[in-house]
Amino acid sequence: MIQKANGDAIEVILEGPISEKTEIFDIKIQNFKDIKLNMAKVTFINSIGVKNWISWTTRMATGAKLTLEECPYVIVNQVNIVHGFVPKNSVITSFFAPFLCDACSHEQVLKLENGVHYKYAQNQLPHEVNLPEVICAKCGAVMEPDFMVDKTFGFLKEKT
Ligand SMILES: [Zn+2]
Known part of the structure; x- marks a missing residue:
């Protein structure tokens, strides 16, 4: 995982599976207003990953924006199937189909x-x-x- 914070903006490049061990959940998401995640190298997400992901994104500050770039198809599927997987103020700028x-x-x-x-x-x-x-x-x-x-x-x- 590579991360680059600049004031209240943060950009993270994720890699590998999203599971119990994913480092991204250590980021204090509540400290940022503009959160950009590049998902191109995410391989899969398991059920614990989904749970951790949702509890992580619900800690986002009010009015903060979550941007997901280059989502693998499996992630778009989660967004569609799992209610609340992405907060209201979020955008998928691109995904692989x-x-x-x-x-x-x-x-x-x-x-x-x-x-x-x-x-x-x-x-x-x-x-x-x-x-x-x-x-x-x-x-x-x-x-x-x-x-x-x-x-x-x-x-x-x-x-x-
Ligand atoms: Zn052909």
Whole structure:
């Protein structure tokens, strides 16, 4: 784990599994207003990791913002399935989504970005999803998302 604090902002690059031992939970999250986590190298999260994560993020200061960058698909899944996994004031700026080629079964992972491939619901406007056309690197066919689009983008809906 690499961390860089600057006043009330902190940037952390996470690596490996999120479990009971993850060092990130030692960070005093309540001391920061702007918390940016790069998740690209996170491998998985177990149930204790989920529990620790939620009790850690609930200690965030009022009005503080949590930004998650380059989330693996498993983390986006948690955000959608586990109520309260991310606080209200949070944003996933990008995540990795799996695509599958029907023609040759080749799999590719693509980074989807906020403001390009999706937009959060806000000011009564619904969320938006604009999946790119993904071309199979092996056979040139158009690939299909290997995930349930509706469910995966559930995190974009306005939190009530
Ligand atoms: Zn193919």
